[in-house]
Amino acid sequence: MKKTIIAAGLATLLTASVQADTLLGLYIGGHVWDVQTTGTFGEKSSTSGEVISQNFNFDDQQQGSFYIALEHPIPLIPNIKISSTVLDTDGQTTITEDDFSFGDISYPVDTTVDTVFDVSYIDYTFYYEILDNDLITFDIGITARDIDGNISITDDIGVLSLSNEEFTAVVPMLYGSAIIGLPFTGFNVFAQGNYTGYDDSSIYDFQAGVSYALLDNLAVDLDLEIGYKVVKMDIEDIDDVYADMEFKGIFAGATVHF
Secondary structure, three states: OOOHHHHHHHHHHHHHHHHHOOOEEEEEEEEEEEEEEEEEEEEEEOOOOOOOEEEEOOOOOOEEEEEEEEEEEOOOOOOEEEEEEEEEEEEEEOOOOOEEEEEOOOEOOOOOEEEEEEEEEEEEEEEEEEEEOOOOOEEEEEEEEEEEEEEEEOOOOOOOOEEEEEEEEEEEEEEEHHHEEEOOEEEEEEEEEEEEEEOOOOEEEEEEEEEEEEEEEEOEEEEEEEEEEEEEEEEEEEOOOOEEEEEEEEEEEEEEEE
């Protein structure tokens, strides 16, 4: 009986794979994201050996991201998706932590500093369509996230030198995506995310929203999207940088399917 149930389940998954794009499918999409940024960063103290982090103020920013994905009907070969995200923000903060230093420069308490936190990453995602029909689409896979970041601090009157730290990393992440169609409406509900956790670090992103099929024909599909997105980066000792940053906000965008 159990073997029958397992066989039926496998048959269902294989049928779902066959029902995926019978020809090559190309997806191109992007969105504008109204980002609110909060977080801390710092370095290990040279005297105590403890991580001294400061909570920084950041201005709200509008960021952009885009992606391209290629899907095919070959079951054992994963589909591929490449996406690019930029998270650049700046702000002004008064130092409140004793013994706070960054880039080998110490900042006394009550010093006002201008801060720039620039990070971008490219995701290389390899995924399989577990389900693909008019009612539900469900994908799982892995993502290689190539992170490139830069943090700089300078006091607002120019007495102290500019401190600057760069960090890079490539991290593996779990990937999942789901789309649920609302019959006879042209609307879909969608959710997508990546996650990784290792040592004391964790990085994840999650977005969810609603899309509307503005065009849906044999030549091209065009979906308009609106939703909410969160990116969390809690990194420990990546190129001597310690940071706990969160980026969140509403986004709007579009996806074209050829």
